[in-house]
Amino acid sequence: MRGKLSVKQEKILTFMRQFLDENAYPPSIRDIQHGCGISSTSVVDYNLKALENMGLIRRDREVSRAIEVLGHRRNSNGIVSVPVVGQIAAGAPIDVPESGASVPDTSETIEVSERLLFGRDNVFALRVKGTSMIDALINDGDIVVFEPTNHADNGDMVAAWLKREGETTLKKYYLEGDRVRLQPMNTTMAPIYSSADNVQVQGRVLYVTRSMA
Amino acid sequence: MRGKLSVKQEKILTFMRQFLDENAYPPSIRDIQHGCGISSTSVVDYNLKALENMGLIRRDREVSRAIEVLGHRRNSNGIVSVPVVGQIAAGAPIDVPESGASVPDTSETIEVSERLLFGRDNVFALRVKGTSMIDALINDGDIVVFEPTNHADNGDMVAAWLKREGETTLKKYYLEGDRVRLQPMNTTMAPIYSSADNVQVQGRVLYVTRSMA
C-alpha cells in the first residue's frame, strides 16, 4: 500500500496540479475522472484514498472540491520549504539528510525565496543553540540555512562534524597544515584544534534568520 | 453599481479571503451565507454578482466553489510576501506604507512564514545600510521586517522618524523624561537625543534575515 505510485495515481496527481494552476480551485472527483480518462468515480475515489494514505494529498470529506495537494509548489513564487532538521551547538549531533530523502511532515520548516539560495539544492536548516557565534552576528535561537558540502575554504562558516567526539558545531573553518582550527566567533571562547581527518564538513552557511517577536 | 462596497459586500470579501487562507479551496455560496450571517443564498448570489461586475472576483458559473478572489495572493502554506520598501540607515528617509495601501508589484519582496509574524498585519521590510546595529547582531545588508506601530516600549528596536532632520534610523528606543534616546548598538557610536515630539516611531522589529552567499 505504501509503495510506489501506480500509473493511474501518478496521472491523477499530475492532473490535479495542472488543474490547480489553471483554475484557482481544486477539481471535483468527476473532473479528475474525465481529465484522466477514468471510467468511474469510484476508481478515482479509490485512488484518492490511496494517495491520502500516502500523505500526498489531504481531503475534507463530504465537501465538494476539498482536495489539497500537499507539497505543491506554486509556480508563481519560487519558495523553498527548508526543513529544520535539528539543532547545532557544542554537543548535540545531527543527521544531515541524504540527497533526495523525504522529510517527515512533522518536522519544522522555514520558507526561503529560491533566489536567495543561488541555485543550491538539498539545503537544510538548523536551530542554533548557544552563543558561540555571537560575534558573527548569530545568536542563540537563530535558524541557519546550510548548503550541503564536504568542502570548505578558510574562513567559511560551516557545520563541522567531529568524528571522535561525536559532535557537530557551528564554527569558522581554517585548515592549518594537517590540522583544522574551528574558530568560534565569541571572544570569550577558545578555538578547537583537531586533526584534519577527524573533521568532516557537513554544510556551509547560506542564510540566517532570527525572530525578534 | 460601480461605487463603494456595501457593508455586506465588504464582509463577504473578507470572509472569502479568510476562508481561502484557511482551507485551500474556495467557499460555497452557503459557506458564505453562514459565515457572514446572511439569511438567504439569493442574497449572497446577488452580492457576488455585484462584486463580479466591479471586477473584484471572478466566477465560473454552474461550477461549485468556483469563486476566485482577484488580487488575493494564494499563499500556499501560510507564507506572506513582505515588501522591501526601502533602506534604513543614518539618512535616507523612507515611506511607510499606509494600512491597506497597495504595494507595487515591481518592488522587491521577502517571503516569511505567517507563523513567525504572530498575527501582525501590514508588515513591511527594510534593507539595513551601515553597521550602527552591529552589536545587536544586525549587519549592513540585512533585511529587517517591521510591524507598523506608533508606540514603542523602552528597549524596543524600532524604525524611528526624526521629523526635523527628515531622517529615519534603526535604533533602540528609550523614553527618558520628555526626550527620547535612540541608542545605536555599536560601541563606537554615540546615542541620539531628541525631544519626544520630534521622534515618530514607524515600526518595531519582528524578524531579521541575512544572506551569506
Added chain:
DNA sequence: TGTGCGTCAGAACGGGTGTTCCGATCTGGG
C-alpha cells in the same frame, strides 16, 4: 484449482450547490 487481494466498472443514494422565481422591505426622488 481455489482463495484472497488489489483494482476497476457501473449504478444508485442522499446531500450539497448554483440558480431562479416571487414577493417583501427599504430608500430616494418627484
Added chain:
DNA sequence: CCCAGATCGGAACACCCGTTCTGACGCACA
C-alpha cells in the same frame, strides 16, 4: 403620497458531487 429601483427572504428546482454497494476481472500463491 406614490413610484421605481435596489436589496433582501424564503423556497423550490435541477444538477453536481462525494460516497457506497455490488459485482467483475486479473494476478499471485498455495
